Amino acid sequence: MALLTPEDLENINRQLQEADSTVRRVTGLDIKGVCKDFYGMTPCCEKVGIVPVTSGNGIIGNFSGSLHVITEYFGFDSFVTAMPDVSGYYEAVRNGARIILMADDNTFLAHNLKNGKIANNQPCTGRIYAEIASRYLKADSKDVLVVGLGKVGFPGAAHLVNKGFRVYGYDSDKALLEKTVSDLGITLFEPENPRKFSIIFEATPCADTVPEFVISENCVISTPGIPCAISRELQEKYGVELVMEPLGIGTASMLYSVL
């Protein structure tokens, strides 16, 4: 499980603002606008209780604090409980939380206590980054390259198929790639038959997973993957619109999905 580090989350407010301006350039909407359109709901100050969890690798510095900044940025009223774990959950409910946000090393959830809806960060992240990529105003076709078909990438690829895009899929795990190609009916991307894409979605825990020969001028690379899928040098050489942010866009997607 690729866990966030406190460094990934430094100055999350600036990272969110930078990502928001890229999303606005790419789609014509800000992140809130994409979430509203995608989920058909808007928040009206729901109270969010953020509960730190000490299991496994334990509390990650900046994680709860970043969720506080992120929830407020998207118009929610949030608080981080003083206690972690069960005591923290109790505290959140007693203090009027409508939505609980908490994460162990394997699952990061949002649970709306009022309507019973529950969300998992991995599919919510995959879908929202795929949705942003699919709304690229300057796309030259409906062809999309998806690199990484795991817990985040697969739901994103499935969403793009449902939206009628022609998905070319790649994953270093050949067995997984073969299964996904047949399950989703997508096209196997073969690096030996290079071609360029104006829309690329990446969700892997490795750097430099998008090769130069698929990058077209001013293409969008929408990637929750950490570390970054392309080098700063390639980003500048091709004027790539890079939609990449470590926690906030995925969290917004979770919250809107449980409204």
Ligand SMILES: NC(=O)C1=CN([C@@H]2O[C@H](COP(=O)(O)OP(=O)(O)OC[C@H]3O[C@@H](n4cnc5c(N)ncnc54)[C@H](O)[C@@H]3O)[C@@H](O)[C@H]2O)C=CC1
């Ligand atoms: N920015 C955000 O909001 C979030 C980011 N993440 C990050 O997204 C990434 C993916 O997360 P998961 O889908 O849960 O991981 P996962 O392990 O379920 O899937 C990753 C997939 O990438 C493939 N892969 C690894 N190296 C590759 C390469 N060089 N080329 C092509 N495919 C390669 C693996 O075979 C695997 O199928 C992780 O870095 C995780 O930290 C996860 C959740 C939220």
Ligand SMILES: N[C@@H](CCCCNC(=O)[C@H]1CCC=N1)C(=O)O
């Ligand atoms: N238990 C810890 C949080 C652990 C979060 C681990 N999960 C990730 O790092 C995932 C979530 C989005 C991206 N990666 C705490 O409460 O401080």
Ligand SMILES: [Mg+2]
């Ligand atoms: Mg994110």
